[in-house]
Amino acid sequence: MLFRPHIWIKNVLAIDRAFVEKYGFKGFILDLDNTLSMHGNPAAENGIFEWLDSMRELGVKMVIVSNNTKKRVAPLAAKLGLPFFSFGCKPLPLGINKAKKLMGLPRKEIAVIGDQIFTDVLGGNVSGIRTVLVEPFHLEDKLGFRFKRKLESIFFKRDYSKLERK
Ligand SMILES: [Mg+2]
Numbered sequence: 823m824l825f826r827p828h829i830w831i832k833n834v835l836a837i838d839r840a841f842v843e844k845y846g847f848k849g850f851i852l853d854l855d856n857t858l859s860m861h862g863n864p865a866a867e868n869g870i871f872e873w874l875d876s877m878r879e880l881g882v883k884m885v886i887v888s889n890n891t892k893k894r895v896a897p898l899a900a901k902l903g904l905p906f907f908s909f910g911c912k913p914l915p916l917g918i919n920k921a922k923k924l925m926g927l928p929r930k931e932i933a934v935i936g937d938q939i940f941t942d943v944l945g946g947n948v949s950g951i952r953t954v955l956v957e958p959f960h961l962e963d964k965l966g967f968r969f970k971r972k973l974e975s976i977f978f979k980r981d982y983s984k985l986e987r988k
Contacts (some may be wrong), residue, residue, distance in 0.1 A: 824947045825939055827955035834858065834935060835869050843882055843934070845952070849916055849925040850877070853936030854895055856889040856958035858902065862894070866902060867959050876901060884922035887912065887934075889941060897962060912936075912945035919949065939974050 829845070831837070836856060841847075855861040858870050877884060886906035888895045899906035905924060910917025922932060927953050934940025937958040946953035 824944055825897055826947075827939070827943045828952040829933075829942050829954045831954060833867075833955055834958065835873050837873070837935075837954075838876070842877070842882060844933060844943075846880065847933050847952075848931040849883040849885075849922075849927040849933075851921045851932060851934045851946070851951070852884055852904070853912075853934075853938070854898065854906075854944050854980060856933060856937040857942075857956055858886070859898060860959050864898060866898065870902070874904070883925045883927065885924055889915040889917075902945050909914050912941040915945065915949040918945055918951065922949075922951070977978060 833919040834852070839941065852858060859866045874884065884904055886895065886899050886902075887903050887910040888906065888908055889910050889912050890908060895908040896907050907917040908922050918934060921930065929949070929971065933952050933956040934942055934946030934949070935956060936946075937956050941954065943953045943955055950983050
């Protein structure tokens with residue numbers, strides 16, 4: 823099922839040593855907006871820097887693949903100390919494949935991690951890479967996002983009622 827994530831967690835901060843070892847992950851292809859940072863926010867969410875350090879200590883390679891512009895992605899990626907590909911074209915495998923090549927890891931050791939089913943999860947699944955769906959840090963109020971969330975909730979009964987609205 824191309825729209826179904828392999829693993830569904832609250833957010834990346836739930837990923838720890840036990841998680842990495844359980845699934846045998848050695849590399850993460852990370853979405854940016856709502857996965858590491860609130861959409862459009864120039865800063866990362868609380869705990870992200872420490873989490874990235876903990877993953878680096880475990881030897882996990884990480885690359886950001888975002889569909890957003892270089893102007894949006896580059897400054898935050900620099901702050902986070904991560905390589906990135908902007909205009910990632912998810913769910914097409916373009917950016918994901920570039921990230922995979924950069925990490926030099928086989929598919930089975932990589933996870934695509936993101937908050938959107940139609941870009942992150944679908945993109946990982948069509949690339950033959952396991953996917954981890956996170957709940958967005960903050961819900962978007964823009965109509966397009968609401969439409970996508972609605973579609974997602976129809977497909978997956980994703981319950982946003984418990985999530986905080988900004
Ligand atoms: Mg996102």
